[in-house]
Amino acid sequence: MPAMIDAATNVTLTQVDAGTPMGELLRRYWFPVAAVAELDDRPVKPVRLLGEDLALYKDLGGNYGLVDRHCAHRRADLALGFVEECGLRCNYHGWRYDHTGRCIEQPYEDTADPGSRYKERIRIKAYKVEPRAGLLWAYLGPEPAPLVPNWEPFTWKNGFAQIVFSEVPCNWFQAQENSADPVHFEWMHDNWSVRLRGEKGPYAPRHLRIEFEEFEHGIVYKRIREGGDETNPLWTIGRVCLWPNALFTGNHFEWRVPMDDATTLSVGWFFASVPKDREPYVQRRIPYWTAPVRDPEGRWITSHVMNQDFVAWTGQGAVADRTQEHLGRSDRGVIMMRQRFLADLKRIASGGDPKAVIRDPKVNGCVALPVAGRETFTEGLMRIAARREFAWLAGQPEHVRRAFDEAMGIG
Numbered sequence: 001m002p003a004m005i006d007a008a009t010n011v012t013l014t015q016v017d018a019g020t021p022m023g024e025l026l027r028r029y030w031f032p033v034a035a036v037a038e039l040d041d042r043p044v045k046p047v048r049l050l051g052e053d054l055a056l057y058k059d060l061g062g063n064y065g066l067v068d069r070h071c072a073h074r075r076a077d078l079a080l081g082f083v084e085e086c087g088l089r090c091n092y093h094g095w096r097y098d099h100t101g102r103c104i105e106q107p108y109e110d111t112a113d114p115g116s117r118y119k120e121r122i123r124i125k126a127y128k129v130e131p132r133a134g135l136l137w138a139y140l141g142p143e144p145a146p147l148v149p150n151w152e153p154f155t156w157k158n159g160f161a162q163i164v165f166s167e168v169p170c171n172w173f174q175a176q177e178n179s180a181d182p183v184h185f186e187w188m189h190d191n192w193s194v195r196l197r198g199e200k201g202p203y204a205p206r207h208l209r210i211e212f213e214e215f216e217h218g219i220v221y222k223r224i225r226e227g228g229d230e231t232n233p234l235w236t237i238g239r240v241c242l243w244p245n246a247l248f249t250g251n252h253f254e255w256r257v258p259m260d261d262a263t264t265l266s267v268g269w270f271f272a273s274v275p276k277d278r279e280p281y282v283q284r285r286i287p288y289w290t291a292p293v294r295d296p297e298g299r300w301i302t303s304h305v306m307n308q309d310f311v312a313w314t315g316q317g318a319v320a321d322r323t324q325e326h327l328g329r330s331d332r333g334v335i336m337m338r339q340r341f342l343a344d345l346k347r348i349a350s351g352g353d354p355k356a357v358i359r360d361p362k363v364n365g366c367v368a369l370p371v372a373g374r375e376t377f378t379e380g381l382m383r384i385a386a387r388r389e390f391a392w393l394a395g396q397p398e399h400v401r402r403a404f405d406e407a408m409g410i411g
């Protein structure tokens with residue numbers, strides 16, 4: 001197989017700090033870092049993104065800000081600050097900053113010297129934040145910023161969405177390689193789950209054919225498994241490795257958000273249509289929760305689909321050593337993905353946009369994606385007889401379960 005990765009290329013693909021090649025490329029995209037409802041509950045949140053420590057806030061005037069974690073005065077933690085009508089105030093001596101990072105108040109300096117213009121010289125770094133689909137998105141890159149993608153499912157009506165965060169201790173790139181890896185589903189999810197249940201079999205249908213096709217917003221992967229054929233939607237439509245850092249399966253997105261070289265924030269956005277007789281349904285607040293990755297004894301949780309993925313990624317090491325790999329025919333999607341990123345490094349070096357940056361507001365009215373079984377999301381469902389456990393991540397809180405049941409008319 002082609003495309004062996006040498007040590008230098010592995011470093012290039014996996015570094016996320018400012019000034020590194022991929023760090024600069026990633027700064028051309030928006031990343032989800034919090035839930036809208038989360039800031040409504042607690043208006044300041046510490047955020048680590050692309051190796052930078054930041055404080056995300058919503059002030060009393062309703063403005064979002066994303067600023068340096070540390071106050072310019074004597075470096076106190078602004079994630080412990082408090083919000084005012086305009087801006088975020090440091091809890092140490094009360095310096096206040098607005099969403100552009102300007103210092104707009106220095107209480108003692110302003111009192112001791114009413115004509116003081118000292119604050120005009122103080123500025124902390126500040127980045128753009130925008131809400132979409134119940135998430136808050138951050139942009140750390142050069143101006144002009146592109147648009148926050150308005151993916152088709154964000155426009156679907158009559159559905160219940162929920163947002164799930166997990167912190168996974170490994171590099172984001174190996175997590176995203178998992179988005180172009182259909183064969184793992186058979187082993188990591190189907191067959192391993194059989195064995196985790198203490199059963200010896202039978203094993204799940206094998207993958208017979210897989211195919212990968214690059215499109216504007218990512219790479220589509222297609223599969224035919226034993227017992228299936230070319231009419232199956234997973235072959236005719238497939239699933240999406242969504243650029244630059246997500247998996248999209250129709251009913252959910254999984255973003256792998258690079259916190260730093262060795263930590264990834266997994267952000268899941270899950271959509272379920274309500275039954276037809278519950279329409280029209282308008283979700284007033286998209287709930288959010290954090291899924292644990294380890295149990296109280298410190299063992300990895302392996303009972304749910306995405307938890308199983310997390311175990312695979314972290315098992316590859318904090319940063320996977322790709323010089324030691326032996327790729328096969330199953331890895332064509334992974335190779336495609338690496339090659340596209342490496343090509344885009346050259347593209348941005350010569351002034352171009354990398355893949356899947358959206359700048360046209362008309363295009364962004366609704367960005368269609370390949371969706372197997374689209375009707376089940378847009379046409380509504382028949383009544384759901386009984387609730388099933390949330391299969392993707394462990395630890396769904398009771399209040400989210402109840403809100404889901406209520407939306408669906410269960411119980």
Ligand code: FES
Binds near residue numbers: 073075090094
């Ligand atoms: S350290 Fe922030 S106001 Fe003094």
Ligand SMILES: [Fe+2]
Binds near residue numbers: 189
């Ligand atoms: Fe998976």
